[in-house]
Amino acid sequence: MNKKIIIFSVIIIAFLMGIFSYPLVPDRMASHWNEQGLVNGYVSKGVGLFFFPILILIISLFLLLIPKIDPLKKNIEKFQEEYDLFVVWFTVFFFYIYALTLLWNMGATFSMTLVLMPAFAALFYFMAILLEKAKRNYFIGIRTPWTLASDEVWNKTHKLGAKLFKIVALFTLISVFFTQFSFYFVFIPLIVFSLYLVFYSYSEFKREEK
Numbered sequence: 401m402n403k404k405i406i407i408f409s410v411i412i413i414a415f416l417m418g419i420f421s422y423p424l425v426p427d428r429m430a431s432h433w434n435e436q437g438l439v440n441g442y443v444s445k446g447v448g449l450f451f452f453p454i455l456i457l458i459i460s461l462f463l464l465l466i467p468k469i470d471p472l473k474k475n476i477e478k479f480q481e482e483y484d485l486f487v488v489w490f491t492v493f494f495f496y497i498y499a500l501t502l503l504w505n506m507g508a509t510f511s512m513t514l515v516l517m518p519a520f521a522a523l524f525y526f527m528a529i530l531l532e533k534a535k536r537n538y539f540i541g542i543r544t545p546w547t548l549a550s551d552e553v554w555n556k557t558h559k560l561g562a563k564l565f566k567i568v569a570l571f572t573l574i575s576v577f578f579t580q581f582s583f584y585f586v587f588i589p590l591i592v593f594s595l596y597l598v599f600y601s602y603s604e605f606k607r608e609e610k
Contacts, residue, residue, distance in 0.1 A: 403484045403487060403488050404464070406488050406491075407460050407464070407487065407488060407491045408460075410456070410491050410492060410495050411453065411456055411457050411460065411491070413495070414452065414453040414456055414495055414498055415450070415453045417453075417498070417499070417502060418449040418450050418452075418453055418502075419449075421449060421502050421506070422445070422449060424506050425445060425448065425449065425502065425505040425506060426445070426505060427444065427445050428442045428443070428444065428445070429442060429443055429444070429445055429447075429448030429449070429501070429505045430442055430448075430501070430504055430505055431443040431447075431448055431451075431501065433512045433513070435513070435582065435583035436513070436579075436580065437511045437512045437513035437514070437579065448501070448505065449502075452494060452495075452497065452498035452501070453498070455494065456491060456494045456495060456498070459490070459491075459494070460487070460490075460491050463487045463490065464487065466539045466540065467480065467483065470537050470538050470539050470540075471538060472535075472536060472537040472538060473537070475535035475536055475537050476535070476537050476540065478533075478535045479530070479533035479534050479535060482529055482530050482532075482533040482534075483530060483534075483540065485526065485529070485530075486526050486527065486529070486530045489522065489523065489526045490523070490526075493519055493522075493523050496519050497516070497519070500512065500515060500516070511579060513579045513582050514576060514579050517572055517573065517575050517576045517579075517582055517586070518573065518576065520572050520586065521569045521570075521572040521573040522569070524565050524566075524568045524569035524572055524590075525565070525566060525569040527565050528561075528562045528563075528565035528566045528569065529562070531558045531561045531562040531565060532558065532559065532562035534558050535551075535554070536548065536551055536554045541554075541558055541561075542554075542557050542558060542561050542597055542598075542601065544557075544597075544598055544601045544602070546601040546602050546604070546605035547601045549605065550605060550608060552604075552608060553601055553604045553605045553608060556600075556604050557597055557600055557601040557604065560597065560600060561593075561597050564593040564596070564597065565593070567589065567593070568586070568589050568590050568593060571585045571586065571589050572585065572586045
């Protein structure tokens with residue numbers, strides 16, 4: 401099925417869910433949960449019902465626009481299939497969070513952390529697939545001054561980045577069994593690996609210069 405049909409179908413469904421949920425949710429909706437899965441933020445009903453559909457629409461339009469406006473769009477065409485897959489999943493990911501938010505505010509009881517972690521794991525895995533295939537461009541991937549300056553550095557950094565993001569996905573999935581510490585399982589590896597990739601791209605560029 402065409403990616404645009406999937407994406408805009410999801411967006412339309414999200415807006416319809418917001419409209420039909422209006423009489424079913426409280427005036428102050430839970431909107432944010434801490435690392436223990438406890439509510440620590442509320443918004444008005446109007447914001448709670450339509451912020452996510454609008455956000456999904458804006459982000460999806462921007463992601464669909466990227467391959468058309470990037471000066472290196474010929475390179476994006478080389479991994480268009482993987483990029484399209486990521487855009488579809490990214491849209492579905494936000495829709496999933498929105499659906500969980502609605503269910504919670506309608507009175508459903510569940511651990512938000514427990515149900516979110518598998519979705520985050522899938523997101524990181526799809527990011528890894530995208531990184532593995534990505535060619536040099538200005539919007540998608542690990543864009544440091546050194547990866548953008550060299551195809552060789554770009555390819556090496558993204559090959560390593562794909563492996564590291566698959567490890568992040570695995571840690572995220574494992575965190576389902578340790579929901580109290582899921583924040584640390586996910587974000588410590590994510591931050592450490594991201595910083596390492598910046599350093600790695602710099603060191604590979606300096607090596608190439610020599």
